[in-house]
Amino acid sequence: MNYEPVIGLEVHAQLKTETKAFCSCPTRFGAQPNTQICPVCLGLPGTLPVLNRRMVEFAIRTALAFHGEISKDSVFARKNYFYPDLPKGYQISQYDRPLAVGGYLDIETKVPSPPRGEGQGEGATRRIRLVRIHMEEDAGKLIHEGIPGSEGSSFVDYNRAGVPLIEIVSEPDLRSPEEAGSYLRLLRSVVQYLDVCDGNMEEGSLRCDANVSVRPEGSEKYGTKVEVKNMNSFKSVEAAIQYEIDRQIQAIAAGERIVQETRLWDADPQKTFSMRSKEEAHDYRYFPEPDLIPVMVDAAWIEKVQGGLPELPDAKRRRFVEALELSHYDASVLVSSKSIADFFEKTIAIYNKPKMASNWILSELLRYLHEEGRGIEQSRVTPQLLAEMLRMIGDGALSGKMAKEIFKEVYQTGASAVSIVEKKGLKQVTDESAIAQVIDQVLAKHPDKVQDYKAGKEKLFGFFVGEVMKATRGQANPQKLNTLLKTKLSS
Amino acid sequence: MTLHELSLNQASELLQKREVSSVELTQAILDRIEKVESKIHAYITLTRESAMEEARAADLRLQKGDRVTPLTGVPIAVKDIFCTRGVLTTCGSKILENFKPPYDATVVARLKEAGSVTLGKTNMDEFAMGSSNETSHYGIVHNPWDLEKIPGGSSGGSAAAVAAGQCFGALGTDTGGSIRQPASLCGIVGIKPTYGRVSRYGMIAFASSLDQGGPLGREVQDCALMLQVMVGHDPKDSTSVPMPVPNYLEHIQKGVKSLRVGVPQEYFVEGINPEVEKAVRKAIQTLKELGAEIIEVSLPHTSYATAVYYIIAPSEASSNLARYDGVEYGFRSSGAKNLLEMYRKTRSLGFGEEVKRRIMIGTYALSSGYYDAYYRKAQQVRTLIRRDFDRAFEKCDLIVTPTSPTPAFGIGEKASDPIQMYLSDIFTISCNLAGLPGISVPCGFNTQGLPLGLQLLGRPFDEERLFQVAHAFEQVTDWHKKRPEILSS
Numbered sequence: 007m008n009y010e011p012v013i014g015l016e017v018h019a020q021l022k023t024e025t026k027a028f029c030s031c032p033t034r035f036g037a038q039p040n041t042q043i044c045p046v047c048l049g050l051p052g053t054l055p056v057l058n059r060r061m062v063e064f065a066i067r068t069a070l071a072f073h074g075e076i077s078k079d080s081v082f083a084r085k086n087y088f089y090p091d092l093p094k095g096y097q098i099s100q101y102d103r104p105l106a107v108g109g110y111l112d113i114e115t116k117v118p119s120p121p122r123g124e125g126q127g128e129g130a131t132r133r134i135r136l137v138r139i140h141m142e143e144d145a146g147k148l149i150h151e152g153i154p155g156s157e158g159s160s161f162v163d164y165n166r167a168g169v170p171l172i173e174i175v176s177e178p179d180l181r182s183p184e185e186a187g188s189y190l191r192l193l194r195s196v197v198q199y200l201d202v203c204d205g206n207m208e209e210g211s212l213r214c215d216a217n218v219s220v221r222p223e224g225s226e227k228y229g230t231k232v233e234v235k236n237m238n239s240f241k242s243v244e245a246a247i248q249y250e251i252d253r254q255i256q257a258i259a260a261g262e263r264i265v266q267e268t269r270l271w272d273a274d275p276q277k278t279f280s281m282r283s284k285e286e287a288h289d290y291r292y293f294p295e296p297d298l299i300p301v302m303v304d305a306a307w308i309e310k311v312q313g314g315l316p317e318l319p320d321a322k323r324r325r326f327v328e329a330l331e332l333s334h335y336d337a338s339v340l341v342s343s344k345s346i347a348d349f350f351e352k353t354i355a356i357y358n359k360p361k362m363a364s365n366w367i368l369s370e371l372l373r374y375l376h377e378e379g380r381g382i383e384q385s386r387v388t389p390q391l392l393a394e395m396l397r398m399i400g401d402g403a404l405s406g407k408m409a410k411e412i413f414k415e416v417y418q419t420g421a422s423a424v425s426i427v428e429k430k431g432l433k434q435v436t437d438e439s440a441i442a443q444v445i446d447q448v449l450a451k452h453p454d455k456v457q458d459y460k461a462g463k464e465k466l467f468g469f470f471v472g473e474v475m476k477a478t479r480g481q482a483n484p485q486k487l488n489t490l491l492k493t494k495l496s497s
Numbered sequence: 498m499t500l501h502e503l504s505l506n507q508a509s510e511l512l513q514k515r516e517v518s519s520v521e522l523t524q525a526i527l528d529r530i531e532k533v534e535s536k537i538h539a540y541i542t543l544t545r546e547s548a549m550e551e552a553r554a555a556d557l558r559l560q561k562g563d564r565v566t567p568l569t570g571v572p573i574a575v576k577d578i579f580c581t582r583g584v585l586t587t588c589g590s591k592i593l594e595n596f597k598p599p600y601d602a603t604v605v606a607r608l609k610e611a612g613s614v615t616l617g618k619t620n621m622d623e624f625a626m627g628s629s630n631e632t633s634h635y636g637i638v639h640n641p642w643d644l645e646k647i648p649g650g651s652s653g654g655s656a657a658a659v660a661a662g663q664c665f666g667a668l669g670t671d672t673g674g675s676i677r678q679p680a681s682l683c684g685i686v687g688i689k690p691t692y693g694r695v696s697r698y699g700m701i702a703f704a705s706s707l708d709q710g711g712p713l714g715r716e717v718q719d720c721a722l723m724l725q726v727m728v729g730h731d732p733k734d735s736t737s738v739p740m741p742v743p744n745y746l747e748h749i750q751k752g753v754k755s756l757r758v759g760v761p762q763e764y765f766v767e768g769i770n771p772e773v774e775k776a777v778r779k780a781i782q783t784l785k786e787l788g789a790e791i792i793e794v795s796l797p798h799t800s801y802a803t804a805v806y807y808i809i810a811p812s813e814a815s816s817n818l819a820r821y822d823g824v825e826y827g828f829r830s831s832g833a834k835n836l837l838e839m840y841r842k843t844r845s846l847g848f849g850e851e852v853k854r855r856i857m858i859g860t861y862a863l864s865s866g867y868y869d870a871y872y873r874k875a876q877q878v879r880t881l882i883r884r885d886f887d888r889a890f891e892k893c894d895l896i897v898t899p900t901s902p903t904p905a906f907g908i909g910e911k912a913s914d915p916i917q918m919y920l921s922d923i924f925t926i927s928c929n930l931a932g933l934p935g936i937s938v939p940c941g942f943n944t945q946g947l948p949l950g951l952q953l954l955g956r957p958f959d960e961e962r963l964f965q966v967a968h969a970f971e972q973v974t975d976w977h978k979k980r981p982e983i984l985s986s
């Protein structure tokens with residue numbers, strides 16, 4: 007029998023507000039333990055939460071981007087359980103009256119991640135519906151090791167306690183680990199575009215739990231679902247879901263019954279392990295948080311947030327295809343991450359050759375970055391540097407072949423293409439008399455074009471540059487060439 | 498009259514006229530405490546030294562005319578449920594036996610700002626759960642009018658301290674009657690303001706949707722003076738209301754003429770002590786003679802109030818008290834081998850019986866499968882109770898009832914019977930459920946010489962009117978002038 011996987015994701019996104027959800031402590035990541043705390047986020051007796059309006063604004067922004075319906079009066083609730091990283095013994099969350107319900111993401115089912123992968127399904131999308139988006143606070147972090155002389159003890163860092171989160175819950179609309187992956191990637195890219203979350207799965211600013219079940223193909227009924235936790239990368243999300251699907255199918259084939267439980271993904275043996283069964287599941291005893299009043303969001307607020315939404319990946323891709331004439335595939339990869347799209351747009355703002363820029367980013371820059379496991383934010387090549395090099399190519403100062411070599415070095419050193427060209431044996435001809443000599447030869451060879459230029463066809467300037475470059479095998483210093491050529495042509 | 502027998506407003510007047518210094522006044526009270534505290538046990542912590550320092554600072558302010566308020570230099574006591582910076586704050590519990598908060602509760606800060614002198618932290622039922630002060634981890638409090646009797650609770654230490662002349666006024670909190678009932682049982686005045694009137698920041702939570710801080714004093718004016726300083730919006734408490742605050746003294750002499758006073762039939766039923774009923778009926782007659790119009794009103798859902806309260810309050814408490822787990826602060830049991838054991842031992846040993854009982858009730862009421870039947874239903878009935886009052890207040894301007902169905906009962910008398918104990922709050926609970934202001938004023942003594950109290954309930958944010966009526970009543974009676982004999986030797 008063939009089985010169909012049924013997957014729903016619960017994604018927690020840490021919001022990039024300056025301060026915590028219910029106090030004014032900073033939210034910066036990576037500070038010394040317990041340096042970003044106060045009586046409120048420590049849950050000291052008698053303290054009370056005060057809602058951070060930015061948190062609500064960021065949550066509204068996200069919900070609007072995903073087409074959710076914003077509640078006019080959502081309510082915070084207490085989720086009660088004991089754990090040392092939870093200072094109050096409850097988490098302030100939302101339960102039966104979340105900030106937003108409904109909404110969706112249209113995922114492309116066959117969009118490979120950068121660098122250029124295989125299989126390029128053009129524009130096939132599937133709509134993944136959302137159940138809800140709600141706001142809550144993060145817990146602290148336990149530290150079990152690394153503190154000298156304290157074996158057998160655990161420590162708690164409350165810096166993260168009270169950092170604002172949103173939880174985005176999907177319907178069980180996903181049908182494969184790959185789909186779950188594209189859903190998660192798209193979701194991350196949108197929250198990055200919205201500038202509400204930095205989307206870093208390794209640092210935990212984006213976290214994902216998966217509900218996985220399988221059912222015989224064609225069946226309408228859902229199978230028993232298992233919750234899988236503890237995945238901290240896109241890869242592990244896909245791997246854990248795949249493992250869980252296989253495990254469940256095998257279990258059913260062996261005549262076993264799937265039990266409703268929570269399982270933890272362990273990246274080392276690449277397996278999931280049972281954490282707790284349904285019977286052991288927490289009873290969170292939700293009830294409305296009496297220390298906070300309902301979150302009132304009026305139409306004017308929604309309108310204001312809507313008006314401030316940036317261009318989102320979908321719209322951007324459409325624009326890249328329609329206005330910049332990029333291929334659907336290239337546009338998709340460029341918009342898949344806000345930082346790649348930003349890099350691209352900054353580059354063409356300096357040197358406006360979209361196709362050329364797109365090609366260099368997608369085939370060269372991303373490949374190098376990927377090999378090194380770096381993000382484009384950490385790239386030593388800046389849009390400025392890339393644009394400069396593209397201009398040299400465009401001006402004929404650099405051949406495509408030379409450029410590839412030069413680019414490698416720009417990538418590795420962050421030096422400008424101009425300086426590398428100079429430094430390398432490809433040393434440019436900077437001797438003015440040498441350049442002048444070549445210019446004279448070129449001009450002598452094309453007296454008619456010189457006539458035309460002087461008569462007003464200034465576009466021919468590029469032609470002369472190209473000819474000089476050809477004659478010097480691209481080694482003439484472009485600036486010097488420009489100046490000299492101008493002087494000669496105007497004499 | 499010796500200094501410690503003065504009312505707060507009298508003491509304040511002497512200070513303003515510079516006829517007495519704050520140092521003298523504070524010393525007199527500390528001497529009084531020295532003399533009677535061993536019999537009353539109203540305080541958990543005394544802060545003698547800082548009190549004298551504050552008194553000296555207050556005298557300087559009075560001398561210079563620097564930011565002088567009616568409370569400048571007046572020694573007061575603070576219920577041990579309010580956080581006080583650097584000063585032990587136990588909430589009556591072993592689990593906070595070593596807790597010194599790094600901050601002041603908003604009301605404490607406001608009273609300090611006004612220049613009052615803090616004598617110490619008063620005894621209370623553990624986490625304010627009790628009506629007799631017998632659940633305190635730090636020992637029981639004795640009623641100054643009869644040392645064998647309870648002072649009421651949970652603000653029993655505050656009420657007893659005021660009654661015994663161990664302070665001129667005290668801070669209390671009221672979740673189901675915890676200011677009004679001990680005020681009534683100790684023969685003093687106590688007001689629970691409208692929910693949202695007084696900031697809850699720094700006031701250790703018992704039941705967040707019911708808790709409200711308020712003052713206790715010998716006379717109505719004393720409470721008005723203190724409340725004036727305590728009220729007002731606090732950005733640190735989202736449930737505190739940004740509404741303008743009237744000057745409570747401005748119209749306090751206005752009297753009761755042509756006011757409509759509602760008497761709810763449901764409050765004069767079986768179980769009420771005949772001497773209490775007699776005193777309250779007489780008080781109603783007095784109000785009538787003062788020119789009030791007496792109207793019969795009905796609050797039909799009154800009989801559900803206790804049941805509703807004992808679901809909502811423990812539910813919220815079960816969550817509010819989850820933070821006392823031995824991890825960050827407070828008592829932690831030693832010798833646990835793992836986390837679960839640490840939680841179990843810490844909470845088993847750190848909490849008293851009544852607190853554990855209520856945590857159990859609350860945990861149960863919020864459990865999945867029971868939530869709808871208990872918590873949700875209780876909230877629905879709470880709405881009905883609130884509507885009862887809305888309707889009644891269409892016909893009258895305030896409501897009068899007894900504060901407590903009985904005078905102070907004997908120590909140990911109800912300690913083993915929670916239901917009987919819970920029923921001692923039947924007249925005070927509805928006011929919290931509806932979020933209304935309520936005041937208790939002395940209205941007589943029973944044949945054994947135990948004080949009795951009259952409760953006035955007002956419309957939301959109508960504390961001013963409660964003060965007016967209570968003051969008018971006080972002017973024609975002299976119950977508030979009596980001081981407990983038993984200790985004056």
Ligand SMILES: [Zn+2]
Nearest residue numbers: 029031044047
């Ligand atoms: Zn904080």
